[in-house]
Amino acid sequence: MARIAFILLCHKDPEAIIQQAERLTAAGDYMAIHFDASAKPEYFDQIRTALKDNPNVVFARKRVKCGWGEWSLVQATLNAVETAVDAFPRATHFYMLSGDCMAIKSAEYTHEFLDREDCDYIESFDYFDSDWIKTGWKEERLVYRHWFNERTQKKRFYWMFNAQKRLGLTREIPSDIQVMIGSQWWCLRRRTIEWILNFTRERKDVMRFFRTTWIPDETFFQTLVRHLVPESEIQSRTLTFLMFTDYGMPVVFYNDHYDMLLSQDFLFARKISPEATELKARLGALYAAENVDFKISNEGRSLFKFLAGRGRIGRRFATRFWETESTLGRERELMIIVCKKWHVAKRLLHRIRQITNIPAIEYLFNEESTQLPDLGGIQSTLGKRTRHRRALMRMLFDYYETDRLIVCMDPNNIDLLHDFSGDRSTTRLLEVQCQFTDDFLIGHAKRVGLAGEQTPRETLERLLPTIRQDITFEIDRIRDANFENHNRIREADSPEENAESIAQFLSITNDKAREIAETDHLFAD
Known part of the structure; x- marks a missing residue:
């Protein structure tokens, strides 16, 4: 039977992280936690104290300060993965999560789902030929070197980019690598994870390249899995249900989304609102349930697209009681x-x-x-x-x-x-x-x-x-x-x-x- 080692990247809400770890490990699975080194130390102490007696929970041996769009997010993931591989030799799958994710299926269903097919689940589309990037930079993410954080060091970030552009200081992508792109929320088999860790030790040139790309969490694992694993063993999809608005912002789920989430063909969902206490309680109880019959309709994304479109012309959802005429x-x-x-x-x-x-x-x-x-x-x-x-x-x-x-x-x-x-x-x-x-x-x-x-x-x-x-x-x-x-x-x-x-x-x-x-x-x- 599948045994999952969850790789949890988080930086806030210690109570929610503790509850999440206890729920997921109670079903016999494991968890490796990387808590952002720049987050409040008292939060990390609270999590460690609460979970110190749980043998199925470990913490990344080395914590790093994470920043959006930086290599630090990939490094944090690798640190947690290495710790999990050593600590949990019986883990068959490694599943990426964030503190905003929650299971939308039972543990029983999740394990049976992963046992059905011997494959890796990761979105990986050709970086240049696909339309995964809707707006903004594309080639610039790769051929220029990015040392600074675009959000916290905006002036340095763009000064360095413009200087390289003026001087023509572009670089080549490693010749044997086909860069892929996709969601960072993946589920990989143990063999694949071990291959990736070996690759990171042997291919220093590829590691140097990705360390200075922009938003590498969308390309690093996606590229390496395609490079190392036969295509027939890859399902180019994520098992985490997530949606984005037209403005590139993640859709947040609330209490009234429970039934819709359960009907999606996914195992987890993000982002769950911190205020959705009823939804969290119901999903938490669901993971431990047995013999639950899930009716998969998978209409979530098409429904959201339709309703968002109707909202632009004032006809989103049914009319409210004062708008019936x-x-x-x-x-x-x-x-x-x-x-x-x-x-x-x-x-x-x-x-x-x-x-x-x-x-x-x-x-x-x-x-x-x-x-x-x-x-x-x-x-x-x-x-x-x-x-x-x-x-x-x-x-x-x-x-x-x-x-x-x-x-x-x-x-x-x-x-x-x-x-x-x-x-x-x-x-x-x-x-x-x-x-x-x-x-x-x-x-x-x-x-x-x-x-x-x-x-x-x-x-x-x-x-x-x-x-x-x-x-x-x-x-x-x-x-x-x-x-x-x-x-x-x-x-x-x-x-x-x-x-x-x-x-x-x-x-x-x-x-x-x-x-x-x-x-x-x-x-x-």
């Missing part, structure tokens, strides 16, 4: 009061509430402090309100149990006006045209941060024409949009004239509209 409702009326002077619109809205029973809300898309009912968090910020504008409106209609609702908006909300006017519901606009004195415009400039209390009068006077033109531009955009059901009231018009527009806007009698239009000091600043 794309319209406010054909039978509903949304009435929008558009006014630059917010205090005038609020005064008007207050009077409308007194005269009618129509629910009315102030500047919900402009003022964070606008009083709104608790709608499950969608109303909590201006960003959420704007992003989920139609959903928010539907929920407000439902909350007030009405088919008619009034809201206030600033004239600069032209996108919102277009959106709501394009809905299958009925949208009505009441534009409140006010006169703007210089004092009002100065106050407006201070409210929006264009001016302060100490701004000189001359500066304000130079600013006033621009502010006035900006307001005129916003109003012109609304007029040019030719919205249906667009009514206007004007500060310069009589209450009788304004009452007619208010009556049309609210669908009320002229008498009630006249009461609203005659509101005391309606347009006063």
Whole structure:
């Protein structure tokens, strides 16, 4: 039966590492741990103390400081592998893991899987002919020497690269080596591991070459396995399920991914979120289980690609409960009061509430402090309100149990006006045209941060024409949009004239509209 020596590279989360080691070795397997020499010493001491009495756990005899993209990651792996080979003579397979990996099959299933075929599992594609590298450097990783870490010593890294490039200091790849590339998460047979260790001692030229390549953990073992092992004994795949986003970042798995992970044709998965405590507990118990029947569907990657693509057009997963329709409702009326002077619109809205029973809300898309009912968090910020504008409106209609609702908006909300006017519901606009004195415009400039209390009068006077033109531009955009059901009231018009527009806007009698239009000091600043 297969006996696995897990090669664990880690640098944090000591409790998780201890649990992982205890779970995997409890099934009769082994583990060799390399804990990053640059990580917190107290973490390493905690792990050693907790596992010191476990005969199936050993620690790499020599620890190195690891850095992304560096040879140090390969060296750390080799150090752990050498320790495991000496410590566990009964190990038949050596499996690379990280602290973020967890088993997604039982130990029983895992051992039977490895016993089925005498082969090595490692992704290894031709470095130059494959499209494994999607973006960025390709040949540059190999033909130039990289001594510095690109993330921690960026200036030195690129200075050295550019200097070599200017001087034409390229190098040849060892002539008998075909460079391969693939995932660093492999599972290799004992014989293959022993061949690799012998190769590292005999071929100093190849070791010198790889030590100064960039991101060698994606090429070193992949190349050597293809060089040393017959092709018929290699499965060019990883047994660790992992996915990457379009931005090259690893997909992280959470509690609700349990069933999906178990259905994949893999033995382990990474990355498991540190916060996914329920997922970790369930997967931990799974490894010790017996007679588990796994239904392999293997849809994980295609499902992620599909859902990620739908997410770009706003249709990822099923619609949430507030997004079951794309319209406010054909039978509903949304009435929008558009006014630059917010205090005038609020005064008007207050009077409308007194005269009618129509629910009315102030500047919900402009003022964070606008009083709104608790709608499950969608109303909590201006960003959420704007992003989920139609959903928010539907929920407000439902909350007030009405088919008619009034809201206030600033004239600069032209996108919102277009959106709501394009809905299958009925949208009505009441534009409140006010006169703007210089004092009002100065106050407006201070409210929006264009001016302060100490701004000189001359500066304000130079600013006033621009502010006035900006307001005129916003109003012109609304007029040019030719919205249906667009009514206007004007500060310069009589209450009788304004009452007619208010009556049309609210669908009320002229008498009630006249009461609203005659509101005391309606347009006063």
